[in-house]
Every structure is written in C-alpha cells, then in structure tokens.
Amino acid sequence: MTLLGRAVATATVLILVAGCESEAEKAKEKDQAALKSSASTAVCAKDAKAVSLPAGFPAAFPLPAGMIVTSAEDRGTSGLVVQGVAATAFPDVLKGLQADLPGKGFTPKNGETEPRDAESDWSSADFDGRWAIRELSQCGSQTLVSVVARKK
Numbered sequence: 001m002t003l004l005g006r007a008v009a010t011a012t013v014l015i016l017v018a019g020c021e022s023e024a025e026k027a028k029e030k031d032q033a034a035l036k037s038s039a040s041t042a043v044c045a046k047d048a049k050a051v052s053l054p055a056g057f058p059a060a061f062p063l064p065a066g067m068i069v070t071s072a073e074d075r076g077t078s079g080l081v082v083q084g085v086a087a088t089a090f091p092d093v094l095k096g097l098q099a100d101l102p103g104k105g106f107t108p109k110n111g112e113t114e115p116r117d118a119e120s121d122w123s124s125a126d127f128d129g130r131w132a133i134r135e136l137s138q139c140g141s142q143t144l145v146s147v148v149a150r151k152k
Contacts, residue, residue, distance in 0.1 A: 043070065044139035045087040054080045058127050058149050062100035064093045067145055079129065079150035089141035093133050094118050126152055 043049075048068040057072070057080050064086040073081045086093050094113065101108050101122060111120030119132035129149040136142045 042085060042136055042139075042144045044136065045085050045142055048085050053082060056080060056151065057082060058106075058124065058129075060104045060124075061106065061147065061149065062097065062104050063147070064088055064096055064143070064145060077150070079148045081146070081148050083144070083146045085136065085139070086143045086145055087141075088143055090116065090118075090133060090135040090143045093143040093145065097131060097133070128152060 045068055048070050050068050051070060051072050053069060054072045054074050056074075063069075063082075063084070066088065067084045067086040069082055069084040071081075071083045075081055088096075097120075098108070106122045106124045108120045108122050112118065116135040116137070117133065119130060121128070121130050123129070127149045129147060131148075132146045134144045136144050
C-alpha cells in the first residue's frame with residue numbers, strides 16, 4: 001500500500017471511530033436530556049406525592065435527607081431508575097452526595113458539575129450507576145435528584 005493509501009485508510013478509521021458512541025455514552029446523553037426535560041415539569045416538595053423505592057434498589061445509596069421519591073421504575077437491564085425532589089438547595093445536595101457516597105461504599109467517577117446541575121457515574125461492589133441533580137428554580141431552594149442503579 002502506498003503512503004497516500006495508508007494515510008487515507010488511517011484517516012477513514014479515525015473518522016469512523018470518532019463518530020461512534022458507546023452504548024454507555026448514549027445512555028448518559030439520554031439520562032441528561034431526560035433530567036433537563038423533567039426539571040422544567042418537576043413538582044416542588046410541597047406538591048410531591050411519594051412512591052416506594054423499587055425492589056432491589058441499593059439500600060445503602062445515600063439519597064439526600066428528606067428526599068421525596070416521586071417516580072421509581074425498573075427498566076430491566078438498563079437498571080432501576082429513581083427520581084425525586086429534595087427540599088434542599090442544589091449546592092448542599094451536591095456536597096452531601098460527594099461526601100456520603102464514598103463512605104457508603106459507592107465510588108464516584110467521571111463527574112461533571114455546572115452552576116445548576118451535576119452528574120456522576122458511580123460503582124459499588126454490587127452495582128454500577130449514575131446520579132444527576134438539577135436545581136429546581138421554580139421551587140426556590142429545591143433540587144431534582146435522579147439515580148440509576150444497574151446490578152453487576
């Protein structure tokens with residue numbers, strides 16, 4: 001193969017690889033879009049109707065104190081999805097998750113924080129997952145919390 005042929009082949013492979021997203025990246029993007037969408041329609045704590053955590057959700061996961069779970073769903077191999085509202089300001093929920101996760105056996109990784117939202121992957125001995133939080137500006141100092149937990 002000529003030098004030009006190798007360069008074209010290499011460039012083609014790089015373009016193809018760069019254009020492919022892993023399933024995990026696609027799932028993260030879907031979760032982020034869902035969180036942003038649900039934040040605008042989320043109920044405030046005073047109007048929230050509590051539901052139970054789904055069977056099998058990691059009991060030790062440190063949900064924010066006083067969080068009202070408003071939806072819980074078992075998505076099979078995609079995991080258990082829990083969403084709720086905490087009557088706590090976004091910065092305090094963020095600090096709490098960052099401090100409490102490691103102490104409860106959940107290792108955070110690949111996190112990202114912005115002024116009004118944050119998310120992070122996590123893992124434990126039995127689960128892999130992701131949490132995401134978003135300020136609920138329509139609710140004063142309250143925070144929307146979403147957690148996905150997938151059994152290993």
